[in-house]
Amino acid sequence: DMSLTEVNSFSPSVPISPSSMINEYKFEDGPEIRDLFITVDDPESHITAIETFITYRVVTKTTRGEFDSSEYEVRRRYQDFLWLKSKLEEAHPTLIIPPLPEKFIMRGMVERFSDEFIETRRKALHKFLNRIADHPTLTFNEDFKIFLTAQAWELSSHKKQGPGLLSRMGQTVRAVASSVRGAVKNRPEMFTEMNNYMETFSQKINLLDKIAHRIYKEEREYCNELKEYGPIHTLWSASEEDVADSLKGIAGCIERCGRATERRMAGLSEHLLPILHEYVLYSEILMGVLKRRDQIQGELDSKVDALASKKDLFSEEIGKLEDKVEHANNALKADWDRWKQNMQWDMRSTFTNVAENNLRYYEE
Numbered sequence: 001d002m003s004l005t006e007v008n009s010f011s012p013s014v015p016i017s018p019s020s021m022i023n024e025y026k027f028e029d030g031p032e033i034r035d036l037f038i039t040v041d042d043p044e045s046h047i048t049a050i051e052t053f054i055t056y057r058v059v060t061k062t063t064r065g066e067f068d069s070s071e072y073e074v075r076r077r078y079q080d081f082l083w084l085k086s087k088l089e090e091a092h093p094t095l096i097i098p099p100l101p102e103k104f105i106m107r108g109m110v111e112r113f114s115d116e117f118i119e120t121r122r123k124a125l126h127k128f129l130n131r132i133a134d135h136p137t138l139t140f141n142e143d144f145k146i147f148l149t150a151q152a153w154e155l156s157s158h159k160k161q162g163p164g165l166l167s168r169m170g171q172t173v174r175a176v177a178s179s180v181r182g183a184v185k186n187r188p189e190m191f192t193e194m195n196n197y198m199e200t201f202s203q204k205i206n207l208l209d210k211i212a213h214r215i216y217k218e219e220r221e222y223c224n225e226l227k228e229y230g231p232i233h234t235l236w237s238a239s240e241e242d243v244a245d246s247l248k249g250i251a252g253c254i255e256r257c258g259r260a261t262e263r264r265m266a267g268l269s270e271h272l273l274p275i276l277h278e279y280v281l282y283s284e285i286l287m288g289v290l291k292r293r294d295q296i297q298g299e300l301d302s303k304v305d306a307l308a309s310k311k312d313l314f315s316e317e318i319g320k321l322e323d324k325v326e327h328a329n330n331a332l333k334a335d336w337d338r339w340k341q342n343m344q345w346d347m348r349s350t351f352t353n354v355a356e357n358n359l360r361y362y363e364e
Helices: 002-010 018-024 076-093 115-133 142-149 152-159 165-177 189-239 241-309 315-363
Strands: 036-046 052-062 073-077
Touching: 036 115, 052 076, 052 115, 052 142, 073 076, 073 142, 076 115, 076 142, 115 189, 115 241, 142 152, 189 241, 189 315, 241 315
Parallel strands: none
Antiparallel strands: 036 052, 052 073
16 A cells, blocks of 8 residues: 555656556657667576676677678676676766666575576666667767677777776766765756656655565565465365365365466566666666766856956856756756656556556456
8 A cells, every 4th residue: 555655646657557557658659760679688607716607698680880790699797787887877977877787686585696586687688788779879889889799808808998088077077976965056947856856756666666575575475375275285185084175175276376376476576576676776876867967067156156256267168168067958858858758658567567467366
C-alpha cells in the first residue's frame, strides 16, 4: 500500500493503473531511424593467476559512413565499460550518461559469477550501450566508437593515452562541482525546478527500491515454506488412509502454488528490481549533472562580480563564459526532456508488467 501511495503522490505521469497510464502517457510521433545496432551476449569466464573475470561479446552493426566496416565483434570486460562511462562523463559533463550496474549488483540476492548474476549484468550492459547508441550526442563520441570497434590491444593502447582537452575540462568541472553548495545566484527557474523534482524523485525511487526488495525477500521465504509443506502432506497421507486422497490433493495444490510463486519471483527479479535500481542510479547521476551545471553558472557569476570591481578584466571573457553556460543549459534541457520521457515509459511498462504478472499469479 505504501509503495502505491508513494508513486501516486510523486507524479501524475507515473500512475499505477495500466489504463490511466496509457491515457496519460504521450508517445512520440514515430520512432527515430536507427543506424547503429549493438548486442551484448556470450559471457565467458577467464581465470588468471591474479584474478577471475567475465568478458562479454559486443556485436555492432551499422550503416554509418564514419565506420570502416558494417559489422564489428569485440570482447569487453566490465572494467572496459567503466572506462567508457568515465570518458563520456569527462567529455560531456552536462549530459545525462546512462548508469552502469555497480561492481556487485543486487548484493545479497545472487552470488558473484553465478548464472543469474552474469545474466543480470549482461542485460544491464546491453541496455547501457544501446542507451548511448540512441542518444543524439553520445552516439557520435569518438571513445564510444573505439570501444565498439577496437581490438583488445588497440583499446588497451588507447586507454594509456593522456586525457585530451575535453577530458581535462570535464575533470576540472567535476572537481569544482563538488564545492558548490546550495543554489547559485542566477540559476534559471527551470533548473531550480529540476533540482526540486530530482530530490523528490530520488526519495520516491529509493523507497520503491527498498519496498520491492522487501517484497521479493518475503516471496522467497514464502516459496521456501511451500517447498517444505508439500512433501509433509505427502508423507502424512501414507499414515492416514481415510484422508489420504485429500492430503495428496493438498500436497499437489501446495506444489502448484510453489511453482506459481517461483514464476512470480522471476517476474519481479527480471522486470521490476533491475528497472527500479537503474533509476536509483539515474537519480544520483542527475543530481551530479545539475551540480556541474551550477558550477559552470557559478563560474560566470563570479567573473561578472569581479568585472564590476576590477577594470583589468576583459568583457570578452564574460562573453565566453556566457556561451559556456548557454551551451550547458541547452544540453541539459534537451537531455532532461529525453530522460523524463524514457523514465515515464519505463515506469509505465514496468508497473504494467508487474500488474499483469500478479493477475496471472492469483488466477493460478
